[in-house]
Amino acid sequence: MDELSLIARLTRRQGKRAVGVVRGIGDDCAILRVPAGHDLLVHTDLTIEDVHFKRRTHGPEAVGAKAVARVLSDFAAMGGTPRWALVSLALPKWADDAVVNAFYDGLLRVSQAHGVSVVGGDLSRARQLVADVVVLGSVRRGQALRRDGAKPGDGIYVSGTLGHAAASRYVAQPEPRLALGAWLRGRGSAAMDLSDGLSSDLHRLARESKLAAELDSSLLPIAKGASLQQALHGGEDYELLFTAPAGLPKRARGVRLTQIGRMVKGPRGRVRLDGTVLQPGGWDPFQR
Amino acid sequence: MDELSLIARLTRRQGKRAVGVVRGIGDDCAILRVPAGHDLLVHTDLTIEDVHFKRRTHGPEAVGAKAVARVLSDFAAMGGTPRWALVSLALPKWADDAVVNAFYDGLLRVSQAHGVSVVGGDLSRARQLVADVVVLGSVRRGQALRRDGAKPGDGIYVSGTLGHAAASRYVAQPEPRLALGAWLRGRGSAAMDLSDGLSSDLHRLARESKLAAELDSSLLPIAKGASLQQALHGGEDYELLFTAPAGLPKRARGVRLTQIGRMVKGPRGRVRLDGTVLQPGGWDPFQR
Numbered sequence: 001m002d003e004l005s006l007i008a009r010l011t012r013r014q015g016k017r018a019v020g021v022v023r024g025i026g027d028d029c030a031i032l033r034v035p036a037g038h039d040l041l042v043h044t045d046l047t048i049e050d051v052h053f054k055r056r057t058h059g060p061e062a063v064g065a066k067a068v069a070r071v072l073s074d075f076a077a078m079g080g081t082p083r084w085a086l087v088s089l090a091l092p093k094w095a096d097d098a099v100v101n102a103f104y105d106g107l108l109r110v111s112q113a114h115g116v117s118v119v120g121g122d123l124s125r126a127r128q129l130v131a132d133v134v135v136l137g138s139v140r141r142g143q144a145l146r147r148d149g150a151k152p153g154d155g156i157y158v159s160g161t162l163g164h165a166a167a168s169r170y171v172a173q174p175e176p177r178l179a180l181g182a183w184l185r186g187r188g189s190a191a192m193d194l195s196d197g198l199s200s201d202l203h204r205l206a207r208e209s210k211l212a213a214e215l216d217s218s219l220l221p222i223a224k225g226a227s228l229q230q231a232l233h234g235g236e237d238y239e240l241l242f243t244a245p246a247g248l249p250k251r252a253r254g255v256r257l258t259q260i261g262r263m264v265k266g267p268r269g270r271v272r273l274d275g276t277v278l279q280p281g282g283w284d285p286f287q288r
Numbered sequence: 289m290d291e292l293s294l295i296a297r298l299t300r301r302q303g304k305r306a307v308g309v310v311r312g313i314g315d316d317c318a319i320l321r322v323p324a325g326h327d328l329l330v331h332t333d334l335t336i337e338d339v340h341f342k343r344r345t346h347g348p349e350a351v352g353a354k355a356v357a358r359v360l361s362d363f364a365a366m367g368g369t370p371r372w373a374l375v376s377l378a379l380p381k382w383a384d385d386a387v388v389n390a391f392y393d394g395l396l397r398v399s400q401a402h403g404v405s406v407v408g409g410d411l412s413r414a415r416q417l418v419a420d421v422v423v424l425g426s427v428r429r430g431q432a433l434r435r436d437g438a439k440p441g442d443g444i445y446v447s448g449t450l451g452h453a454a455a456s457r458y459v460a461q462p463e464p465r466l467a468l469g470a471w472l473r474g475r476g477s478a479a480m481d482l483s484d485g486l487s488s489d490l491h492r493l494a495r496e497s498k499l500a501a502e503l504d505s506s507l508l509p510i511a512k513g514a515s516l517q518q519a520l521h522g523g524e525d526y527e528l529l530f531t532a533p534a535g536l537p538k539r540a541r542g543v544r545l546t547q548i549g550r551m552v553k554g555p556r557g558r559v560r561l562d563g564t565v566l567q568p569g570g571w572d573p574f575q576r
Contacts, residue, residue, distance in 0.1 A: 022327055026496060027435050028362040028480050029329040031427075034322050039310055041317040044374045044422060046410045051378075074316035086332045088376075088420045090339075122334045122420070132376045132410070132420035134332060139319075147315050192316050208314060 006100065006123060013108060018117030020083055030119040032084055038138035041082075043074040049092070049128040057171055060099045063131070064106030069174040070195065071135040072114055073238040076181035077193040079145040082137035084119045085111055090126035107133070114178060145184055145191040150209035150243040154189050156261040157248060159240045162198060163226025166234025174238035179253040184242060191242035197235040200280040202271050205241060212266025215273045221258040232273070233281040294388065294411060301396060306405035308371055318407040320372055326426035329370075331362040337380070337416040345459055348387045351419070352394030357462045358483065359423040360402055361526040364469035365481040367433040370425035372407045373399055378414035395421070402466060431473050438478040438497035438531040444549040445476075445536060447528045450486060451514025454522025462526035467541040472530060479530035485523035488568040490559050493529060500554025503561045509546040520561070521569040 011025050018024070022031035034040050047067040049055065058066075068085060075082040087107065091100065111118060116135065159180055165172050177193075184191060190209055194201050198215075206213045222231040243263055250257060271278045299313050306312070310319035322328050335355040337343065346354075356373060363370040375395065379388065399406060404423065447468055453460050465481075472479060480493050486503075494501045510519040531551055538545060559566045 023432070023434060028365040029331040029368060029425075029432075031366075031432050031434075032328040032330065033429075034328055040320040040322055040328060040424070042320065042372075042374065042408065042422075042424065043317040044376050044408065044410055044420075046376050046378055046412045046420075048378055048412055048414055051413050077316040078319075080317060084330075086330065086422065088332050088334050090334055090336055090418060120330065120332065122332055124334045124336055125339050126336055126418060127415050130378060130414060130418045132332075132334075134330075134374065134422050136328070136330065136424075137317075141321075144311070144317075144319050146311060146319075 010104060010118060014117055021117060021119055024119040032119065032136065034138050037141055039141050039144065041075060041078055041080040041137045041139055041144065042134065043071050044132060044134040045070045047131040047133065060102035061106035062173065064103035065110045065173055067131045067133045068107050068110050068135070069176050070238065071133050072176035072178060073174055073193040073195065075135060075137055076177040077145065077191050077240055078139060079143065079181045079185035080137050080139040082114055082116045082135045084136045085116050086134040087118055087121035088132040089121065090124045090130040092126060092128055095129055114176065143185050145181065145188050145242070147190055147192050147205045147208035150190040150205065150211055150263045152211060152263055152265045154243040154263045155246055155259045156202070156213060156215070156263060157242050157244060157257050157259050158194065158221065159255045159257055161221045161223035162237055162239065163230035163234045164223035165236035166230035167223055167226035170236055174236070176238065177240050177255060180240060180255050183253050187248065188242040188244045191240055194237045194239045194241050195235060197233040197281065198241065199232045199271060199278050201241055203269050203280040206263065206271060207269030209263065210268050211263045212270040213261060214264055215261035215271065215278065217274050219258065219260045221256065232278065298392065298406060302405055309405060309407055312405070312407040320407065320424065322426050325429055327429050327432065329363060329366055329368040329425045329427055329432065330422065331359050332420060332422040333358045335419040335421065345457070348390035349394035350461065352391035353398045353461060355419045355421045356395050356398050356423070357464050358526065359421050360464035360466060361462055361481040361483065363423060363425055364465040365433065365479045365528055366427060367431065367469045367473035368425050368427040370402055370404045370423045372424045373404050374422040375406055375409035376420040377409065378412045378418040380414060380416055383417055402464065433469065433472055433476050433479040433530070435478055435480050435493045435496035438493065438499055438551045440499060440551055440553045442477050442531040442551045443534055443547045444490070444501060444503070444551060445530050445532060445545050445547050446482065446509065447543045447545055449509045449511035450525055450527065451518035451522045452511035453524035454518035455511055455514035458524055462524070464526065465528050465543060468528060468543050471541050475536065476530040476532045479528055482525045482527045482529050483523060485521040485569065486529065487520045487559060487566050489529055491557050491568040494551065494559060495557030497551065498556050499551045500558040501549060502552055503549035503559065503566065505562050507546065507548045509544065520566065
């Protein structure tokens with residue numbers, strides 16, 4: 001498959017012109033229009049063969065779906081609206097036309113379900129499959145849910161359950177919590193998505209908010225079949241981790257919410273579980 | 289090097305807060321503010337070991353510099369202002385801390401020279417070095433130089449010389465023609481950057497403008513030491529290819545401008561050189 005025919009096929013498959021796209025695929029840059037009164041949000045994630053997925057256990061449709069779902073999860077964590085995507089794809093010899101089409105089937109299925117259109121990217125060769133998916137979107141000025149807004153005394157919450165990705169050996173498809181993220185705007189004080197694992201991610205949120213965090217193991221919503229270790233360190237759950245003053249309901253936008261601890265004054269970024277310091281132990285490609 | 293320490297180092301090296309950055313590295317998404325009355329521009333390019341560079345001939349500083357310069361060249365071609373970058377980097381075992389630092393030395397040198405700040409990215413492992421550099425910026429609404437604006441009778445122009453990259457065996461560092469691109473806004477009718485070679489790129493511009501193109505070989509500004517074939521198909525010159533009504537000066541913003549032909553009514557995308565059809569023969573990673 002050459003680059004021009006892939007671009008042509010992709011343009012056809014996306015159907016009618018997307019909102020806010022002045023010029024999509026076909027020029028030196030995409031030209032996009034951010035809604036008035038909104039700030040631009042942008043995030044990118046690499047998805048790499050034998051690092052983030054294995055050919056043996058992940059088909060190309062699932063890889064394409066996950067490559068964009070991971071990034072959309074970051075938009076959920078900001079309370080933002082994803083709008084446009086760029087897809088840079090480096091293909092090894094085994095990735096024939098059928099593989100590339102299946103990858104885009106998955107990617108476009110998830111993108112279109114969330115109103116995101118692909119407006120650009122790049123295509124090249126590599127010895128293993130490497131996808132870099134960039135998503136751009138927006139949020140009303142000043143309304144983004146950041147990591148640095150937690151206050152002492154705020155409750156620490158998670159959506160859904162913890163450890164389900166690890167318990168499924170990382171074949172579970174992430175479901176970006178976009179509706180919940182939008183609901184949290186104005187309710188939560190800080191938020192991030194659980195990609196690397198609760199122990200690492202809560203450490204980051206606490207550090208950004210210049211606070212410490214206290215967790216209660218008896219409150220953790222551990223997924224069926226998952227261990228406590230998987231719930232704490234397993235990563236890839238793509239649930240929302242957030243802080244808020246007391247008084248949130250048990251469910252919102254169809255998703256279970258559980259308070260698992262609270263933010264306190266203390267050493268910046270320190271996380272304790274039942275009073276014992278919990279070391280960040282989540283997923284880091286440079287520590288495996 | 290772990291991801292957190294790389295991010296911390298990068299944040300320090302960039303110094304003071306950049307313009308339009310509400311929140312840079314450190315949250316789920318970067319939060320950016322596009323100037324009022326401007327449209328957003330975005331482009332991304334992969335830079336891959338053994339595809340776009342070889343370790344033997346390209347040091348990591350040069351690779352970092354080129355990885356971002358290639359993308360900035362696309363902003364020049366739109367008449368746009370680049371503002372922010374995301375850098376996704378997958379590192380093989382040979383890329384130690386010194387290599388990564390040198391890569392960022394080059395990338396930040398070129399970025400900072402053009403007012404661009406790195407606001408995010410991703411970091412992972414791979415069997416060969418893969419960098420995906422995304423640049424975001426803006427242009428006053430409606431003023432972007434697109435590929436589809438050429439009119440019959442417009443002159444076809446190039447900046448600088450052609451074939452110099454091929455003649456240097458692709459070790460020449462591209463110089464993004466940003467000042468020239470800004471000067472062309474309101475003067476040029478269409479523009480793109482010469483990344484894949486004149487024969488391929490002019491074909492694309494003509495196709496987007498629904499016109500044909502006639503080139504005169506005696507007018508081509510062939511670089512010293514380059515052959516006609518290198519000037520036509522060599523690629524990676526990163527000069528601007530643009531169309532404009534007659535009457536442009538011979539130089540602008542310190543760069544030579546040469547008229548090399550003109551746009552005509554005819555089969556969409558057809559390029560002829562001295563009356564003979566010229567097949568697109570530029571750089572395509574899937575055709576080598």
